[in-house]
Amino acid sequence: MSRSDEQIAALVRGDSVHKSVYTDPDLFALEMQRIYGRVWIYVGHESQVPNPGDTHTTRIGDQDVVMVRAADKQVHVLYNRCPHKGAKLVAEGDHNVGKFFRCPYHAWTFKLDGQHLAAPMKLGFEGTCFDPKHPDFSMRQLARVENYRGFVFANQSAEGPGLKDFLGGVISSIDNLCDRSPSGEVEVAGGVFRVLQPSNWKVFYENLHDTMHARVTHESSFMAARDEAKAIGNMPLELHIMDGNGEPYEFWEKLDLCAYDNGHGYMEGIFDPGAADKDPVTRSHFESLKQAYGEERAREILGMNRHNTIIYGSGSPHTVFQQFRVIRPISVDRTLVEIQVFRLKDAPPALFKRALVYANLINSPSSNVMPDDIEVYGRCQDGNLNHGGDWVSMHRYHGTDREMTGGMVSTNGTSELPMRNQFKAWKQFMMSESAFAQAEPAKEPAHAA
Ligand code: FES
Ligand SMILES: [Fe+2]
Structure with a gap:
């Protein structure tokens, strides 16, 4: 069911909110498009994919995505979908797929950035419009990916602010x-x-x-x-x-x-930083930070x-x-x-x-x-x-x-x-x-x- 902007705006008053925002499946579906399809979402930490071929699956709204480390160490975020019949390419969880993705259905393969690599039996594609270079035959990347100090965020939309501006x-x-x-x-x-x-x-x-x-x-x-x-x-x-x-x-x-x-x-x-000073774990933490950054900075870090x-x-x-x-x-x-x-x-x-x-x-x-x-x-x-x-x-x-x-x-x-x-x-x-x-x-x- 479509909703006008006026109908949606009427659900939120300054001091209260209409209960349907928690219970209406149509609004949930719209949230998947308009919130999860538009804002930066944390995918995972790069330490979850330390080596080339490592993958971590998760979801951005209603979309299954996979975070992967490529051979050049870059981290990519791809929709978890094979462009052939649409099979979910990577099983849920953390894995290493090796040098490339290989679909479990008909063995189409893809580079770790999603680019089409090969499909078996090339003969069958001769004379057809099949073009391995065309994006329709590759795994699709999310529109934007940013890595802030190891925290990988992705955005399904190419529009809108960058990650830092979004996080404020x-x-x-x-x-x-x-x-x-x-x-x-x-x-x-x-x-x-x-x-x-x-x-x-x-x-x-x-x-x-x-x-x-x-x-x-x-x-x-x-x-x-x-x-x-x-x-x-x-x-x-x-x-x-x-x-x-x-x-x-x-x-x-x-x-x-x-x-x-x-x-x-x-x-x-x-947490009272003064009180934390008395805790032996915090004290040893403070000493290690003091060595690395100096006393003033160490106090500032633990004081937050x-x-x-x-x-x-x-x-x-x-x-x-x-x-x-x-x-x-x-x-x-x-x-x-x-x-x-x-x-x-x-x-x-x-x-x-x-x-x-x-x-x-x-x-x-x-x-x-x-x-x-x-x-x-x-x-x-x-x-x-x-x-x-x-x-x-x-x-x-x-x-x-x-x-x-x-x-x-x-x-x-x-x-x-x-x-x-x-x-x-x-x-x-x-x-x-x-x-x-x-x-x-x-x-x-x-x-x-
Ligand atoms: S569905 Fe992936 S190769 Fe056929
Ligand atoms: Fe609680």
């Missing part, structure tokens, strides 16, 4: 994650967790800066952590992390929320204490605990979250262990914390199918947001500014002429002769 103020979170390594480099390590959430993709983005839910939704896990700490007579890091959700509303209220254009943002102030950066459409990097929760919409009521954990190259090994502890405790399918969230996400999804009201509230501190360069800021950490900001971007992207130029997936691959 949150690019500094990627910088900070990398700068935490004494050599400025990170790598995905230890495999990934995958969680299928029974809810629309936007519900998770909203929750990432929803400080008002922590001490309610997570009561069972933070109370269990407190009981355990009492029983053993101290509060190790593992319990401390779960205990944090039980902070009173006054604690959350003091945090800063930064909301940038295009739906991005981050939360500041949860951001929680849950949001890169709208892609997911949520976490700088302090070295992870990226990649968010992939599957259907209007299913969202796949893939949790990548990063090793900081040349940093003390204890940091990677700490990152794994955090991922296990907070984000893994078997953690005590994530199931709390998944329960309420599912309830939002189900509840919004019921009669009893059509609007979802985002009123908290509406009207108090302050302008800043490239976005808005709230010093009331319980504000629903981040959600309002996400829907402001959603509305812009969803217009037939979006904030970015109208774009369809690229018609010609970059390597077209």
Whole structure:
């Protein structure tokens, strides 16, 4: 069902949003075109394809794509489709395809940048229009690919801003994650967790800066952590992390929320760098950074204490605990979250262990914390199918947001500014002429002769 711009705009008010944005399959299909077909999406980290022939499959909206390292070390992102009969060429997961792609159906082969290499039995093509140089017979590249400090993003549209302009103020979170390594480099390590959430993709983005839910939704896990700490007579890091959700509303209220254009943002102030100085792992980290960058810069790097950066459409990097929760919409009521954990190259090994502890405790399918969230996400999804009201509230501190360069800021950490900001971007992207130029997936691959 087509929607006019007026109909779409009417779904988003400044302080609330119509519930159909979470439940309507037609709107989901339109999001795949107008958001995922237009904006920069994180594909993966280049460390996931370290050698020529390495592939990593994932999705950009409703499109299966494959990230591949070519012989010249360049990383390409291709639609995962054979141009012969359309078979998905690369099986899901991480593989090495060798020197070229070979389709499992009729053995057409393609170079690692997607260019047609060969098809068996050339005789059969004689006298036909088959032209191996024509783009119709090659795997198609995405319209644009950019690699920022190892983080590979792709865009299905040739129009619109470059990656840096799109990311705006949150690019500094990627910088900070990398700068935490004494050599400025990170790598995905230890495999990934995958969680299928029974809810629309936007519900998770909203929750990432929803400080008002922590001490309610997570009561069972933070109370269990407190009981355990009492029983053993101290509060190790593992319990401390779960205990944090039980902070009173006054604690959350003091945090800063930064909301940038295009739906991005981050939360500041949860981790007190002064307190972190007392932690032996942080101290050894500080020493390694001091050696690499000097004391002042080391303090600056570790002093950036951001929680849950949001890169709208892609997911949520976490700088302090070295992870990226990649968010992939599957259907209007299913969202796949893939949790990548990063090793900081040349940093003390204890940091990677700490990152794994955090991922296990907070984000893994078997953690005590994530199931709390998944329960309420599912309830939002189900509840919004019921009669009893059509609007979802985002009123908290509406009207108090302050302008800043490239976005808005709230010093009331319980504000629903981040959600309002996400829907402001959603509305812009969803217009037939979006904030970015109208774009369809690229018609010609970059390597077209
Ligand atoms: S479908 Fe790929 S070679 Fe036929
Ligand atoms: Fe939560």
